[in-house]
Amino acid sequence: MAEDLAAGAGGADATERYDALVVGAGTAGTYFAWRLAREGFSIAVLDKDKRPEIGRRLDIFHLDSIRFAEFGVPEPGPDDEELVAVHACGKAHSPTGKVAKLAEYGFHVMRFPLFLRRLHGMAEEAGARIMDGCAFREPLMKGGKLAGVRAERGGREVELRARLTVDASGVAAALRTSLPDSMGLETFRPGPDDLLYVVLRYIRWKEPRALHPHGLNLWPLHKVFCNPSFSEDEAILGVGQPGSYENAEEALRDFLQGTPFPPFEVVKTEKGVTPYRRPPFSLAGDGFLCLGDAACITKPFSGEGVTAAWTLCSIAAEEVARALRSGEGVLSRRDMWDINTRYFREQGAKFAGMLAQLSGAAGISAEEMEYLFEKDIIFNSRDITAVNRDYELRLSPWGSARVAGWMAWGLFTRSFSAKSLRGLLGSLAVSERIARHYRAYPADPDGFEPWRERALRLWRTASS
Ligand SMILES: Cc1cc2nc3c(=O)[nH]c(=O)nc-3n(C[C@H](O)[C@H](O)[C@H](O)COP(=O)(O)OP(=O)(O)OC[C@H]3O[C@@H](n4cnc5c(N)ncnc54)[C@H](O)[C@@H]3O)c2cc1C
Structure with a gap:
């Protein structure tokens, strides 16, 4: 220096x-x-x-269509080489693939360089x-x-x-x-658990088009996604997991073994890391x-x-x-x-709350997530759209009561374990406390030290 x-x-x-x-x-x-x-x-x-x-x-990447206007960046023209396609919505799929929820949320598929x-x-x-x-x-x-x-x-x-x-x-x-x-x-420096290891397989479908997933598709249990690529005959099958590329590859293998997915061949692979902390x-x-x-x-x-x-x-x-x-x-x-x-x-408080929530969701089994999809809890079109667009869920009192009712029913019918429910509710509580703390970020550097100390304590609670 x-x-x-x-x-x-x-x-x-x-x-x-x-x-x-x-x-x-x-x-x-x-x-x-x-x-x-x-x-x-x-x-x-x-x-x-x-x-x-x-x-x-990176070759291809995806950008939320509404953000062009929000940030004053002109959209690429329809004939620009930079633009691959525009899609009006995406889907989130349950672990078995039997239930799919629509995210009414447009995005551009583009050439990154x-x-x-x-x-x-x-x-x-x-x-x-x-x-x-x-x-x-x-x-x-x-x-x-x-x-x-x-x-x-x-x-x-x-x-x-x-x-x-x-x-x-x-x-x-x-x-x-x-x-x-x-x-x-x-x-x-972000350590392995502070990073999402992303593996992208550029694939070509082996079967007719009608059977392929179209648009943006996410399987939240495995953090696997299948997004549009250069043409209708191709797609990008991706996965992101913290810890290592091996974790990511393993999640992809598990996914392909347990979820119906059309046959494909791999054209090329890209890898990279992105912060997850x-x-x-x-x-x-x-x-x-x-x-x-x-x-x-x-x-x-x-x-x-x-x-x-x-x-x-x-x-x-x-x-x-x-x-x-x-x-x-x-x-x-x-x-x-x-x-x-x-x-x-604003955004920092929303992201901090979501990050804290993810540790609770990580303990949910495939059967439990399937139940949440079936009963429209969290994994429903409205909430998935809201998370993508506004980066937050806003449950009405009626919505909260409905969720509580279905969770109680899930416990009663053994579709949901008490341990997972405790983990989920615990992470929701700490995530709300963290988001509230960030919303009270000090207006002046003089208030920073006590704010920082409490933030550190809250993050320790979130990761314990
Ligand atoms: C596989 C993968 C797929 C992704 N897909 C998407 C997606 O579809 N949509 C999306 O929104 N995000 C996506 N992301 C995340 C996104 O790529 C990053 O969040 C974003 O590009 C970060 O931009 P940045 O400008 O902060 O950093 P970068 O894009 O990494 O740019 C940093 C620049 O700094 C330069 N640099 C580094 N060190 C030095 C140095 N010592 N001296 C001078 N220059 C230096 C580098 O050369 C680089 O050009 C993806 C990430 C990965 C890994």
């Missing part, structure tokens, strides 16, 4: 200065850069990969500079604050200085994990902000992170623009505190 360097010192070949500097030209860093560049600020985005390689780790290339173009047109083949090496500190980075480009060392330096380097969180303890930020309690530090996978902002129920991160990026772009305009020098944690408050009180 380079400490308290005077401008131009330290042996670097060149020093450049920006209002904001972003490490990582993925969907989070590029979207943030686009939003800030539109406001007239000077912003540079560096990525270790060369242009054609950026975003190559082409979509990212379009985002790069938008950011550059707005004035952002994208520096490809430029790898972050170490943070530059000045007076205990982050003042930029030292990076390597084409075998040469460069110093890049900025009033704000953003980590959007994905799950590696290259910058956040190399910050000094004195900044008081969480520098953890709570974000750092503060996203901002002196001169520092983290976004996207580097900040563990993914939907807890699917691991998807593109538009989940844009919620935070939008808030951050507004607050950073305000702070850059109203002062001089490196932005402080206090200058950016409203990013924490606005994010954690």
